[in-house]
Amino acid sequence: xxxxxxxxxxxxxxxxxxxxxxxxxxxxxxxxxxxxxxxxxxxxxxxxxxxxxxxxxxxxxxxxxxxxxxxxxxxxxxxxxxxxxxxxxxxxxxxxxxxxxxxxxxxxxxxxxxxxxxxxxxxxxxxxxxxxxxxxxxxxxxxxxxxxxxxxxxxxxxxxxxxxxxxxxxxxxxxxxxxxxxxxxxxxxxxxxxx
Amino acid sequence: xxxxxxxxxxxxxxxxxxxxxxxxxxxxxxxxxxxxxxxxxxxxxxxxxxxxxxxxxxxxxxxxxxxxxxxxxxxxxxxxxxxxxxxxxxxxxxxxxxxxxxxxxxxxxxxxxxxxxxxxxxxxxxxxxxxxxxxxxxxxxxxxxxxxxxxxxxxxxxxxxxxxxxxxxxxxxxxxxxxxxxxxxxxxxxxxxxx
Numbered sequence: 001x002x003x004x005x006x007x008x009x010x011x012x013x014x015x016x017x018x019x020x021x022x023x024x025x026x027x028x029x030x031x032x033x034x035x036x037x038x039x040x041x042x043x044x045x046x047x048x049x050x051x052x053x054x055x056x057x058x059x060x061x062x063x064x065x066x067x068x069x070x071x072x073x074x075x076x077x078x079x080x081x082x083x084x085x086x087x088x089x090x091x092x093x094x095x096x097x098x099x100x101x102x103x104x105x106x107x108x109x110x111x112x113x114x115x116x117x118x119x120x121x122x123x124x125x126x127x128x129x130x131x132x133x134x135x136x137x138x139x140x141x142x143x144x145x146x147x148x149x150x151x152x153x154x155x156x157x158x159x160x161x162x163x164x165x166x167x168x169x170x171x172x173x174x175x176x177x178x179x180x181x182x183x184x185x186x187x188x189x190x191x192x193x194x195x
Numbered sequence: 196x197x198x199x200x201x202x203x204x205x206x207x208x209x210x211x212x213x214x215x216x217x218x219x220x221x222x223x224x225x226x227x228x229x230x231x232x233x234x235x236x237x238x239x240x241x242x243x244x245x246x247x248x249x250x251x252x253x254x255x256x257x258x259x260x261x262x263x264x265x266x267x268x269x270x271x272x273x274x275x276x277x278x279x280x281x282x283x284x285x286x287x288x289x290x291x292x293x294x295x296x297x298x299x300x301x302x303x304x305x306x307x308x309x310x311x312x313x314x315x316x317x318x319x320x321x322x323x324x325x326x327x328x329x330x331x332x333x334x335x336x337x338x339x340x341x342x343x344x345x346x347x348x349x350x351x352x353x354x355x356x357x358x359x360x361x362x363x364x365x366x367x368x369x370x371x372x373x374x375x376x377x378x379x380x381x382x383x384x385x386x387x388x389x390x
Contacts (some may be wrong), residue, residue, distance in 0.1 A: 099308075110305075115296075123368045155377045159358070162378035166361025173309070173318045182350045183357035190385040191222070 010048040013036045017060045018104070026107050029078065058118050061108040064189075065126040068105065071095050071135070076130075079137025082192065088134075089184050096168050097177040108171065131161045138191065148194045160187045207233045212255045213299070221302050223351040226251075253313050253335045256303040260321040263266075263300060264328070266290050271325075274332025277341065278386065284379050291363050292372040301367065326356045333386065343389045 002010060016038035020029040031053065034043055051054040069076065072095070075088035077179040105126075112119040137158035167180025197205060213231035215224040228244075230240055244250040247365065264271065267290070270283035307314040330352035336342040362375025 109254055121367055127365060127369075155373075156381060158374045159377040159381040162361035162365055162374040163358050163381075164361065165364050166357035166359065166372075166378070169364050170322060173315055174322075178350075179353045179357040182354040183361070186351060186354040186358075186382065186385055189308070189389065190381055193354050193390075194384065194388060 006048075007042060009038075009044065013040055013045060013056070014059050014063050017056055018063055021060065021107065022104050026111055054112065057108055057112050058122070061105060061112060061119065061122045064105040064108060065122050069125060069129055076133050076137075079134070080140050080144070085137070085141075085188055086190075089188060092164060092184065093177055093181055095188060096171055096180060101172055101175050103168070103172055127161055127165075130159045130164075134160050141191070147191055151191065151194055155193070156187075160184075163187050196270050201243075204233075204235060204239065207382060208235055208240060208243060208251070209254050209258050212251055213258055216255065216302065217299050221306055227334055249307065250362055252303055252307050252358065253317070256300060256307060256314065256317045259300040264320060264324055271310075271328050271332075274329070275335050275339070280332070280336075280383055280386075287359060288376055291366055291375060296367055296370050298363070307313060322356055326352045329355050336386070342386055346386065346389055351382075351386070355379075358382050 013034060017029065017034045020033050020037060022031075031042065031045060032055070034040075035042055045056075046052065049059065070089060072091055075084060075091050079085055081087060109119045109123060114120075131154075135153045138147055138151065138153040138156055142149060142151060142153065163183035163186070164180065165178070167183045170179040171177055208229060212224065212229045215228050215232060219228075223331050226237065226240060226302045229235075230237055237346070240251075241247065244254065267286055268284060270279060270286050274280055274283060304314045304318060309315075317330075330348045333342055333346065333348040333351055337344060337346060337348065358378035358381070359375065362372070365374040
């Protein structure tokens with residue numbers, strides 16, 4: 001267990017690395033830069049991340065994954081009306097449109113190694129958490145009679161997450177949010193109209 | 196322009212490399228292997244691919260992209276009834292489930308460099324072609340009165356492609372086709388029921 005001060009230092013290191021990567025790209029970042037930006041020395045860096053760069057990259061990936069969810073709040077956690085769903089949809093589209101073709105989380109996952117169990121755990125956990133919150137939103141709308149009881153909340157939330165994932169993947173290669181918008185709108189139309 | 200024989204030799208080289216990559220992974224493949232498998236010498240390899248490995252990788256990526264479309268035929272090109280849409284949906288799901296977590300095209304795009312214009316052109320062209328064929332299917336169903344005139348064929352086809360892309364991306368990280376199936380089914384339900 002880290003002390004409160006230790007946890008704060010560790011967090012400062014993670015955020016310094018995240019900031020460096022976002023601003024200058026992963027290839028340009030050295031542990032020296034991270035130390036300078038976070039005001040920590042090399043021995044402190046290795047105290048908190050004894051396995052070095054790899055372990056730090058994973059911690060930053062987890063932090064970026066948390067950002068993905070947090071950037072959608074409070075909307076994602078309060079999908080209790082169609083107006084709320086529409087606001088959430090707009091926040092998602094704006095977030096990814098703004099991010100453009102550079103995905104900090106994607107870069108980290110690629111760097112750690114897309115096929116490594118640790119990287120896959122980060123991706124899987126993010127998707128599960130995201131899907132769960134959408135599922136809760138669908139359940140609430142179903143309970144208040146605005147979504148058909150014929151809709152399977154868990155499965156449909158999975159479809160919504162896939163739609164977003166696909167729209168973002170295409171955006172990363174084309175720079176356009178067109179597919180993301182079309183996919184999300186189709187999901188919302190479906191939830192609204194399915195009887 | 197290549198002679199017919201030249202084109203056949205070039206094609207044999209591309210398919211030999213594609214086969215080697217599918218069977219043994221991209222890191223293990225050398226130009227010697229490709230020469231051996233295709234029955235061509237190094238000078239012939241460089242005659243058809245003067246820029247070497249990079250140019251060959253791109254040609255293989257284009258070939259794999261063509262496979263993605265071809266594996267869906269004849270269904271994708273004949274989306275003129277709901278039974279045909281359902282068959283196409285099953286073929287897509289089966290193809291990707293069988294492929295599992297190893298995507299030959301994805302590996303090639305990553306190797307060429309996801310951010311290079313040449314790799315992006317391959318991805319973009321595949322998506323455009325795929326989306327176009329889905330769009331034609333939607334138009335045919337609309338013209339025969341089975342899909343609502345309120346559905347925008349181009350935009351909705353984009354949503355379908357995003358749904359597939361997202362489902363496949365998730366399958367590549369989880370090994371499960373669950374999201375792909377849910378996303379495709381949601382799109383088909385929407386096309387069927389939207390009025």
